[in-house]
Amino acid sequence: MSATMSLKDDATPSTGPLLSVEDLRVTFQRHGEKPFTAVDGVSFDVHPGQTVGLVGESGCGKSVTSLALMGLLPKRGNRVEGRATYEGTDLLSLSDKEMRDRRGRDIAMIFQDPLSSLNPVVSIGIQVTEVMERHQGMSRKDAMPRARDLLERVGIPDPNARLKNYPHQLSGGMRQRALIAMALACEPRLLIADEPTTALDVTIQAQILALLKELVQDTGTALIMITHDLGVVAGLCDEVNVLYAGRIVERGDRHRLFARPRHPYTHGLLSSIPRLDSPRGEKLTPITGSVSDNLPWTSACAFAPRCSHALDVCRQESPPWEWESDGRGLRCFNPVDPEEVRRG
Amino acid sequence: MADPRTSRTKAQAGDVLVDVRGLKVHFPIKRGVIFDRTVGHVYAVDGVDLQLRRGETYGLVGESGCGKSTLGRAILNLETPTEGTVLFDGEDIASLKGETLRRKRQHMQMVFQDPMSSLDPRQSVESLLVEGMRAHGLDTDKAATHARLRELLQAVGLPPAALQKYPHEFSGGQRQRIGIARALSVDPELIVADEPVSALDVSVQAQVLNLLEELQDEFGLTFLVVAHDLAVVRHISDRIGVMYLGGLVEESEAGELYDLPLHPYTRALMSAVPVPDPVLEDTREQILLTGDLPSPSRPPSGCRFHTRCPWRQPTRCDDERPQLRVVDVPGASEGHRVACHWVEAIASGDVDRHEVAAEYVGSGDATTPADDGSPFGPASVQEIG
Numbered sequence: 001m002s003a004t005m006s007l008k009d010d011a012t013p014s015t016g017p018l019l020s021v022e023d024l025r026v027t028f029q030r031h032g033e034k035p036f037t038a039v040d041g042v043s044f045d046v047h048p049g050q051t052v053g054l055v056g057e058s059g060c061g062k063s064v065t066s067l068a069l070m071g072l073l074p075k076r077g078n079r080v081e082g083r084a085t086y087e088g089t090d091l092l093s094l095s096d097k098e099m100r101d102r103r104g105r106d107i108a109m110i111f112q113d114p115l116s117s118l119n120p121v122v123s124i125g126i127q128v129t130e131v132m133e134r135h136q137g138m139s140r141k142d143a144m145p146r147a148r149d150l151l152e153r154v155g156i157p158d159p160n161a162r163l164k165n166y167p168h169q170l171s172g173g174m175r176q177r178a179l180i181a182m183a184l185a186c187e188p189r190l191l192i193a194d195e196p197t198t199a200l201d202v203t204i205q206a207q208i209l210a211l212l213k214e215l216v217q218d219t220g221t222a223l224i225m226i227t228h229d230l231g232v233v234a235g236l237c238d239e240v241n242v243l244y245a246g247r248i249v250e251r252g253d254r255h256r257l258f259a260r261p262r263h264p265y266t267h268g269l270l271s272s273i274p275r276l277d278s279p280r281g282e283k284l285t286p287i288t289g290s291v292s293d294n295l296p297w298t299s300a301c302a303f304a305p306r307c308s309h310a311l312d313v314c315r316q317e318s319p320p321w322e323w324e325s326d327g328r329g330l331r332c333f334n335p336v337d338p339e340e341v342r343r344g
Numbered sequence: 345m346a347d348p349r350t351s352r353t354k355a356q357a358g359d360v361l362v363d364v365r366g367l368k369v370h371f372p373i374k375r376g377v378i379f380d381r382t383v384g385h386v387y388a389v390d391g392v393d394l395q396l397r398r399g400e401t402y403g404l405v406g407e408s409g410c411g412k413s414t415l416g417r418a419i420l421n422l423e424t425p426t427e428g429t430v431l432f433d434g435e436d437i438a439s440l441k442g443e444t445l446r447r448k449r450q451h452m453q454m455v456f457q458d459p460m461s462s463l464d465p466r467q468s469v470e471s472l473l474v475e476g477m478r479a480h481g482l483d484t485d486k487a488a489t490h491a492r493l494r495e496l497l498q499a500v501g502l503p504p505a506a507l508q509k510y511p512h513e514f515s516g517g518q519r520q521r522i523g524i525a526r527a528l529s530v531d532p533e534l535i536v537a538d539e540p541v542s543a544l545d546v547s548v549q550a551q552v553l554n555l556l557e558e559l560q561d562e563f564g565l566t567f568l569v570v571a572h573d574l575a576v577v578r579h580i581s582d583r584i585g586v587m588y589l590g591g592l593v594e595e596s597e598a599g600e601l602y603d604l605p606l607h608p609y610t611r612a613l614m615s616a617v618p619v620p621d622p623v624l625e626d627t628r629e630q631i632l633l634t635g636d637l638p639s640p641s642r643p644p645s646g647c648r649f650h651t652r653c654p655w656r657q658p659t660r661c662d663d664e665r666p667q668l669r670v671v672d673v674p675g676a677s678e679g680h681r682v683a684c685h686w687v688e689a690i691a692s693g694d695v696d697r698h699e700v701a702a703e704y705v706g707s708g709d710a711t712t713p714a715d716d717g718s719p720f721g722p723a724s725v726q727e728i729g
């Protein structure tokens with residue numbers, strides 16, 4: 001995994017990774033149903049201060065990955081395998097109690113829907129101070145001014161008054177800010193954001209993304225950014241991982257990945273989204289079919305039925321993960337030739 | 345298709361098909377257990393003039409709650425205007441009744457965001473498609489109906505075998521194709537598509553967008569596409585209208601809107617859309633708006649955008665509502681209209697951008713005005729306007 005270190009364009013971290021995920025696998029087994037592997041051998045590193053993107057379409061395993069790392073998957077009916085080493089400790093082997101102690105202190109998470117992650121009958125102020133009381137042993141009296149500062153820091157207007165508000169009294173954007181304030185309360189070294197702006201309007205999304213960018217820069221927090229929006233990734237992430245059907249199919253530094261996508265899926269995604277700045281009348285090139293056409297990874301490339309590059313071997317063998325000379329990782333028998341990529 | 349143009353022989357592409365004049369749709373906010381008391385209104389659509397020309401695709405963009413869907417529904421006569429009129433082919437649709445209304449309705453169809461919830465899960469695709477045709481008396485001859493069904497499926501790119509299947513057997517993109525086939529089945533002139541691709545996966549969106557374009561070329565349809573995604577709208581539209589809090593703030597040919605956005609809100613909106621291009625993302629200038637969208641139940645006075653506008657001026661902005669008008673800006677064409685008092689001065693650089701302090705606007709939930717004494721009694725709600 002150390003090859004990923006050379007991928008960063010700015011300031012290669014001198015220390016090792018903060019979090020190293022190795023071969024993460026999550027299998028759901030519902031009663032009377034065939035086991036379903038939602039995350040199928042995912043590996044990636046996150047270095048201090050780095051922003052790593054996990055991008056893919058709905059159902060590809062982004063949320064399950066983050067929930068597994070946070071120890072938030074339901075205990076019954078699923079199996080989590082692999083390792084997630086955070087500063088020498090494997091998070092996946094921790095007890096519930098040990099994980100609870102770390103959650104919110106070392107690693108914090110921001111979800112898509114802030115309303116469901118906030119307690120509706122507890123004021124914002126109490127919810128923010130509770131995190132500090134629990135993890136830092138602060139008294140509510142001491143924590144309250146800090147909570148106020150945090151709300152101000154994340155751009156909530158009139159923070160003193162907002163401390164007394166309940167979640168339903170805030171707009172979607174303000175709730176997401178409040179959640180970010182809570183996540184920052186204990187100065188975690190790693191923040192996981194799962195589609196933090198998907199439910200928001202685009203002008204509010206721009207505010208939240210700018211805030212996250214600024215926080216990462218100012219505090220040195222590492223960020224795992226999970227999204228289906230390639231545009232969000234392009235502006236925010238140092239390194240981008242593209243997921244398809246539970247596996248990472250391509251990884252690279254964002255500049256290289258967007259300028260020269262090598263995996264047919266990445267390439268297909270980029271040619272199928274309309275761009276605000278594309279010339280008028282430019283035809284989109286959709287990816288044919290849908291994820292319901294997938295083949296199992298165990299004996300094929302899952303993407304083969306939809307892939308315009310597919311060879312016979314793609315339906316008979318599972319493509320292995322390989323590193324390219326430019327430090328990019330790829331899982332494909334017949335990648336897109338950089339010369340044929342028209343984007344730039 | 346069985347000559348879709350018979351009814352349109354006299355019509356010319358470019359004629360006005362739909363003429364919206366001074367349209368307002370206000371929803372009362374009711375309170376009280378025994379007596380329904382009207383405690384306020386949601387000004388969902390609040391004074392819109394809009395023309396749809398035959399054969400064009402008009403895109404309506406704006407953020408959540410700005411009234412796009414309500415405007416689309418009002419054009420289809422699915423909402424009753426509080427004020428103003430909608431003329432369809434020269435006739436005021438609100439005045440039509442019974443048989444005439446039914447016949448008119450046939451010419452206007454809707455495609456919904458979530459294909460699953462708009463299709464009855466217990467009906468096969470065949471019965472879903474025939475149902476619409478039957479309602480409009482188009483299902484007279486069995487053989488003709490069957491031929492028509494095959495044509496419809498072909499037009500939307502589904503195999504004939506799809507007829508015997510049920511909605512749950514299809515993917516989201518395929519279901520959206522069924523929804524589109526259903527709208528086409530009655531041979532409409534106008535299709536209003538409300539967020540037609542926003543429930544679909546990125547890779548599938550393009551399939552449906554391309555389909556909409558092909559259908560328009562093939563059948564000369566008029567489309568009103570309502571969407572929050574500016575890139576999607578820009579891709580398929582000939583003209584675009586930008587809405588903010590119940591009103592149109594800018595209207596222009598699609599390419600020109602992108603090259604020369606003039607209204608401060610359009611400029612901010614455009615700069616906020618993330619582009620999948622790291623180089624552009626790193627270099628382009630962003631106009632970050634502070635604060636939230638005010639609630640449509642308490643729209644700001646004057647220019648509705650004045651609470652967030654980085655170009656707001658001490659005069660006119662707060663108390664005089666700007667009309668949508670042709671502007672005197674180099675490069676702007678006749679059809680480019682903007683509702684801003686200061687647009688010329690902003691474009692020439694005579695009026696500068698400045699910082700805006702964010703105002704608290706509450707939950708934005710129109711049905712619970714923050715000042716109505718809700719159980720938690722918000723301590724310090726700042727009234728806007």
Ligand SMILES: Nc1ncnc2c1ncn2[C@@H]1O[C@H](COP(=O)(O)OP(=O)(O)OP(=O)(O)O)[C@@H](O)[C@H]1O
Binds near residue numbers: 371408409411413710
């Ligand atoms: N039947 C109704 N009764 C009361 N209020 C309504 C009704 N329909 C819509 N509204 C309100 O009118 C406003 C405009 O709604 P509309 O659905 O047109 O917005 P929109 O622009 O389509 O938003 P979105 O992008 O979220 O779909 C909103 O505040 C909405 O809550």
Ligand SMILES: Nc1ncnc2c1ncn2[C@@H]1O[C@H](COP(=O)(O)OP(=O)(O)O)[C@@H](O)[C@H]1O
Binds near residue numbers: 064065
């Ligand atoms: N608790 C669960 N039980 C069974 N299947 C699940 C569960 N949670 C998620 N899945 C399935 O795992 C896959 C990946 O889900 P998820 O990670 O939520 O996708 P996304 O990439 O959209 O976040 C999906 O097919 C989903 O239906």
Ligand code: SF4
Binds near residue numbers: 265303307310332335
């Ligand atoms: S392995 Fe084969 S099917 Fe899979 S993406 Fe590469 S070329 Fe396509």
Ligand code: SF4
Binds near residue numbers: 685
């Ligand atoms: S009228 Fe004033 S507040 Fe409104 S957009 Fe123009 S400058 Fe801004």
Ligand SMILES: [Mg+2]
Binds near residue numbers: 062
């Ligand atoms: Mg998810």
Ligand SMILES: [Mg+2]
Binds near residue numbers: 412413
């Ligand atoms: Mg809507």
